[in-house]
Amino acid sequence: MGQTAETATGFQGDKLYQERARLALPILIRQAKAGQTISYEDLAAELGMPNPRNLNYPLGCIGDELNRLGTKWGKEIPHIQAMVVSKGTSVPGSGFDPFLKNRGKVWTTSEERKAILKTYIAEIANYPYWDDVLSELGLKPAASKIEDIIEAARSFGGGEGPEHKALKEFVRANPQCVGLPVGSAEGSSEVAIPSGDSIDVLFERHDRIVAVEVKPASAPIHDVARGLFQCVKYWAVLQARADFKGDSRQIAVLLALGGEMPTVLVPLRNSLGVAVMERVG
Incomplete structure (x- = not known):
């Protein structure tokens, strides 16, 4: 290109x-x-x-x-x-x-x-x-129509439903679905990190750490937006921990969606630089 x-x-x-x-x-x-x-x-x-x-x-x-x-x-x-x-x-x-x-x-x-x-x-x-x-040049800043969605993401919460559990287990048992080589070791679920958060799935390899936030196809759009911000937070915490420990492994955090990325959230995904896997499982 x-x-x-x-x-x-x-x-x-x-x-x-x-x-x-x-x-x-x-x-x-x-x-x-x-x-x-x-x-x-x-x-x-x-x-x-x-x-x-x-x-x-x-x-x-x-x-x-x-x-x-x-x-x-x-x-x-x-x-x-x-x-x-x-x-x-x-x-x-x-x-x-x-x-x-x-x-x-x-x-x-x-x-x-x-x-x-x-x-x-x-x-x-x-x-x-x-x-x-x-x-x-007579241009305006890139328009955004997602302020209400982001605001809703602040207060969104809820228990873990069966669809989320099933998708999380699928990702944990199938590392290749998030870009890891076939034959890679399975991941771990609900891994606690120093910020007090728990990462849905974590893969630890000799060369890299891959953290995955999972959102099922039924997740409302404001929960998907929340997932994007969670990925940013997880990367910052994991990188800070690695710096403190002198761990030089590459750290990647991505969002795995059971459905498709909502079009309205594409600008947010791009501005945050979060990798998203769609139609997982």
Whole structure:
């Protein structure tokens, strides 16, 4: 997946890629402020695009407009398209390379390129004038219609029903359903962590720790939203414990859904950077 720097020009036109560019830029600014990259697939889903490969022109259009605006301001604006990454590598595709090279970035190995990109992504996240960019281009921050859902998630609670128990047991006994290799050891249920919470399922391997919050297909939307925030909390607690113990294993926390991710919660998932597995079991 790449971002085309050469052929996608113009930002205010009525071509489809220009309309998508104007929709995508506020989303990328939301991600930058949250310090979270977003995958090509997740951005395409949020834009209602069936094929993430078609993002190359909208992202190239954004890059071209940031170049123009930087020239007008007399100061470079970091290319926010770098926030869009491959799920496999966690960095942008090779189509972003012309933007890097135009900034004088050079590398000889893929590892050097990845290091440069990670530093550049941090620069994007720390850029203090994204609101000014939106204002200059006549755009509004990415809209959110989930405040009521988030508010409801604060007070939602309830016992564990049979569907939740069954899905939790399925995940515990089938590590491959959450991306672990076939043959991995089964997980543990209701594992207490220092914050006083209990994680639905925890897999401990020699190289990584994978925590899973489980929500059945019958879970109401505000409970799914609550699950996203729980994942953020669990990761922070597990990482703090690992830092204290000197445990260098990679930590991953994900949300396993018996049903599908509610479309209205996709922006929240993306801004929080939570991995979600759908239709599990």
